[in-house]
Amino acid sequence: MRFSSIKHAVMCAALALAGAAQAGVVVTDSQYGDSDGIVIARYLDVTRHGTLSGVSISVDFSKCDDPQIGPDGTQCIGQGTPYANEIGMWLTGPDGTTVRLVPVGYYDVNSGGRVTVNFQDAAPVLDTTMQSGTYSLPLDSFSEFAGLDMFGTWTLTLQDTDFGDPLEYFGARLVLSGDGNDGGDPPPAGVPEPGSVAIIGLGLAGLAAVRRKRGRAR
Template sequence: MKTKNFMPIAALIGSLMASQSALAGAILTAYAGSADFGGISAGYLNGSVAPNPNSETNLVGVAIGGDSFTTRNLDYAFSSTGQFNAWCVDIYHWMIGGSVTYNVATGSDLASVLDGLRPGALSGATRVDQLTRLANNVYSGVDTRLESAAFQLAIWKIAYGTPDNGIYQIDTTDRGFRVNQGTMDSDFGKLANTWLLDLDTAPFSGTGSWTLSYLNDGTSNRTQDIIVFTDPPAGVPEPASFALVGLGLGVLGFVRRKRA
């Protein structure tokens, strides 16, 4: 949902999309257009969805796809190159251009927000787990406009939609999140449905071990909240692994000194 206009639906939504308590820090970013895959901007595809910033029930045309951001803050794993792709997880605000300071929060914080926006048997924690599962299944292969739009559409469906017998489907009837017929029948709508159908099956080949970061602009709510997926580079130990390696080397050194 990319536009420079901002139109909140209700104060309740604003309070729910506000910053959470367990924040890891903040990052100043600049919106840089559509998702960038290897220096190539993918662009967006057009569709119609509801809810949206203009209406809780009426379909509104939106641009669908991932977003690119630049930053001088290289402290986070996802921002280490000065550029990162992100995905809108907020259907109640428009994305604005220019610079925005985001709070960097966790999947647990996002789960709390989704619990408020979509209360019911399906918890926010379950939805966040499913978002990560989607990334583990397909994200390593997302690098075209079609795939970018399909991935964004699937994220919205998981975050806000109502599963039927445990299965999410892009359709025209779900009041939690629905699309028009053209969006459902589009190539990216069909691809999103394929991914959603396979959400609980064994991961595809070539997947990663993705972690989710939740970025929001706090109580100002000037722009959409977004999520970022980070995949640890192959062969790079996690911090806990570094600690174990250090402990092992320390014990080895002690044994050598004792033998000497």
Template structure:
């Protein structure tokens, strides 16, 4: 019975750890237009723990001249938007980099405003001849951040590699799932106690 009680307590702690894995969220909605240049936006996670999953939603537009403003929903220019010039990447607080979109990831010409959720669980990899809203895997896996410390300043980098077809950035929302270290250590400790109790019972 003692071993069963220990294991039940360990199972309860598993649930507590899972509850603590609720996402930590940071948003940056500082508008910016980039034409043959690049920029960054900071996303500050106020919380600690070991990263178990990272997702990021980016709202942006790639248009033929001119750049559209923060309240615009559609491109003004009707020419070639040269989607291939677009790039985005994400840096963790410790400097680990994951490329989300590289120059050349898209190959089409039709511009527009889109909202992309970068999620390793998505069915398709971002890219192709059409830039559309939806959920996609980035060109590199966000799992590269797993095991790192969640807290601190994450940096979203972005840009347009050639002039006259600007990239407009509207907002980004970073969601980081993390497990706190004390809970993780407690789970390991309690599990070991449970195994010890089982061993003592068998020996007796």
């Protein structure tokens, strides 16, 4: 194998490991539901242990004037103005710690149709207009989860405080980052796969062999 080919293989494996180190534990839900004057909940099960250092969640939802747009809808059908201030959302960790994503009464304008909001710290504060984007929480912070074990059931709760103009839920994506591993569970994301470690080991051995061969040739 040529020296450049070995070097390229080692670099590719190293990049793969770097990507794995930056990845988090990802749990998704796509069970459609609607909240019309009621509270609904979705459960996201994390099967890995690890000390939390970061949390973010994306929620795909809509708030339209009747009728509902349904699981595959994208734009509001009704022509009236829906009351976005009826929306409430919060996230609860396995230990019961809760942060408010959207406090009831916070939204004051509905931009219409289906939106996806990515909630994470270190982003602009959630806009009072209901629209897609990446925002931080207006009143709480995900730092409240820092240091906790990520293992267990996370609960996303959605509320619509009045009847008519239902809040429709399409899905969510929870991303957790952390370190550590307890209880014999699979290692958290970021721990190198054995195959990747082997690739780097072989690559380094190949580099050493090429260098020795070059030294003898001089």
